[in-house]
Amino acid sequence: MYKLGLHAVTKTWQNQCALENISLTIEPNSSVALVGSNGSGKTTTIRLLGALLQTSSGQVHINDRPVDQMSRIEIRRYRQHCGFIEQSTHIIPQLSVYDNVLIGKLALLPWYHAAGHALWQTKDADVIHALNEVGLTNSIWKASDSLSGGQKQRVAIARNIIRKPKVILADEPMSNLDPQTTEQIISILDKQTKKYRATLIITTHHIQRIIKYIDRVIGLKQGSIAFDKPASVITKSDLDTLYANEHPA
Numbered sequence: 001m002y003k004l005g006l007h008a009v010t011k012t013w014q015n016q017c018a019l020e021n022i023s024l025t026i027e028p029n030s031s032v033a034l035v036g037s038n039g040s041g042k043t044t045t046i047r048l049l050g051a052l053l054q055t056s057s058g059q060v061h062i063n064d065r066p067v068d069q070m071s072r073i074e075i076r077r078y079r080q081h082c083g084f085i086e087q088s089t090h091i092i093p094q095l096s097v098y099d100n101v102l103i104g105k106l107a108l109l110p111w112y113h114a115a116g117h118a119l120w121q122t123k124d125a126d127v128i129h130a131l132n133e134v135g136l137t138n139s140i141w142k143a144s145d146s147l148s149g150g151q152k153q154r155v156a157i158a159r160n161i162i163r164k165p166k167v168i169l170a171d172e173p174m175s176n177l178d179p180q181t182t183e184q185i186i187s188i189l190d191k192q193t194k195k196y197r198a199t200l201i202i203t204t205h206h207i208q209r210i211i212k213y214i215d216r217v218i219g220l221k222q223g224s225i226a227f228d229k230p231a232s233v234i235t236k237s238d239l240d241t242l243y244a245n246e247h248p249a
């Protein structure tokens with residue numbers, strides 16, 4: 001389990017300030033939504049929490065330790081415990097559903113184990129299990145390019161849950177999906193989060209569609225925290241303030 005923290009974090013790109021003096025703590029085993037208009041800093045926050053980006057100033061803490069004091073091996077181990085799910089699924093269209101999920105497991109093995117596994121193993125029990133969890137066992141040998149958007153996202157989730165993640169970082173995973181498919185995806189993410197006693201951090205433009213699965217909502221506006229509240233007390237006016245004078249996506 002991981003406790004995550006941002007301590008007075010600022011991230012700038014050239015002259016552009018993506019995040020300004022952000023501090024927050026995310027307890028293990030909780031579900032947090034990051035909301036805000038385009039450019040408010042959601043992806044930057046997710047990538048910092050995944051130890052994929054360096055801060056310009058301030059520190060990212062993982063279990064109360066600054067990332068910049070962790071060794072490369074420790075950071076790599078942490079990243080292996082993270083599931084990264086994005087709007088773009090990074091599915092390889094020429095490969096079957098099975099192979100796309102297997103990739104998630106092979107990435108954790110040394111190359112000689114991975115090569116042996118890919119060549120000789122016909123059906124990996126972990127892949128079958130992960131596909132069962134996302135309801136895709138009937139599509140196992142299908143070519144991935146024949147899948148719908150929601151099915152592709154489920155393959156991407158299976159590829160991550162095969163690694164039994166402790167932190168699930170989901171950056172707009174449902175932004176191209178209809179409300180019904182959104183419900184399907186968030187309920188899968190919620191079930192897997194609880195199963196692995198993981199932390200779910202998710203960004204979305206449709207918080208109202210997923211709020212019943214979320215403990216806490218953090219509103220970002222122009223790189224600063226506009227509000228940070230339990231999901232149960234979020235009001236429409238909280239959300240309206242995020243988009244005031246801006247164009248929601």
Ligand SMILES: Nc1ncnc2c1ncn2[C@@H]1O[C@H](COP(=O)(O)OP(=O)(O)O)[C@@H](O)[C@H]1O
Pocket residue numbers: 013014016017018036037038039040041042043044045
């Ligand atoms: N790699 C980058 N290079 C330059 N600017 C970036 C980069 N990534 C993000 N930004 C800028 O940082 C700000 C916050 O971006 P981002 O975190 O992607 O916001 P969001 O995910 O809420 O849309 C934006 O102004 C964006 O243009």
Ligand SMILES: [Mg+2]
Pocket residue numbers: 042043044171
């Ligand atoms: Mg983004």
